[in-house]
Amino acid sequence: MNLLYLCTGNSCRSQMAEGWTRHLKGDQINVYSAGIETHGLNPYAVKVMAEAGVDISGQKSQHIDEFKDTPIDVVVTVCNHAHETCPWFPADCKVVHVGFDDPPRMARELAAKGASDEEQLDAYRRVRDQIRGFVQGLPANVQ
Numbered sequence: 001m002n003l004l005y006l007c008t009g010n011s012c013r014s015q016m017a018e019g020w021t022r023h024l025k026g027d028q029i030n031v032y033s034a035g036i037e038t039h040g041l042n043p044y045a046v047k048v049m050a051e052a053g054v055d056i057s058g059q060k061s062q063h064i065d066e067f068k069d070t071p072i073d074v075v076v077t078v079c080n081h082a083h084e085t086c087p088w089f090p091a092d093c094k095v096v097h098v099g100f101d102d103p104p105r106m107a108r109e110l111a112a113k114g115a116s117d118e119e120q121l122d123a124y125r126r127v128r129d130q131i132r133g134f135v136q137g138l139p140a141n142v143q
Contacts, residue, residue, distance in 0.1 A: 001139055002030045003074045006082045010035030010061040012042040013078040013100050016128050019049050019056035020135040029138060032072075034064040036085055042104060048124040052132070074142045078131075096142045098134055103127045 003021065007014035010033055018033035025031075038061040049056045075095045077083035083097040106123035134141055 001073045002071055003076065004067060004072045005033040006064065006075055006077045007035050007079045008081045009037050009039030011039040012045040012103055013127065013131065015041060015045050015056055015059055016049055016131050017076070017078055017135065018059060019054045020132050021138065023054045024135050025138050032067060032070065034062045034067055036064060036082055038063050044103065044107070044121060044124050048121060048128045052128060076142060094142065100127050100130055
């Protein structure tokens with residue numbers, strides 16, 4: 001199965017999902033991630049994934065157009081914006097929406113309330129662990 005995670009900027013949630021899928025299901029799933037825009041790799045996503053034993057530092061933020069010639073079986077949108085603005089895919093490509101909270105936005109909100117760096121990182125850790133749970137259920141979670 002060829003699976004593509006799609007997010008707005010391909011910087012955090014889709015990157016974590018790609019990393020988890022390679023780590024946990026790499027023998028079953030060819031995985032990619034992309035964004036409707038490219039925002040670069042979020043350093044906090046890299047940090048919390050490394051804490052969990054998954055190195056995503058070599059991944060890069062990619063635009064959805066880079067995959068126009070790649071046969072994709074399933075697209076998983078991991079944020080509401082990507083789901084709402086999801087580009088057109090061929091009829092034989094299944095699109096599944098699994099919305100996860102936005103760690104950078106949550107961290108900014110926490111910082112505005114005076115939260116420590118560690119408390120801000122906890123927002124990333126919570127979403128990282130939710131994504132891991134989703135990936136552990138693949139491929140059944142996208143059937």
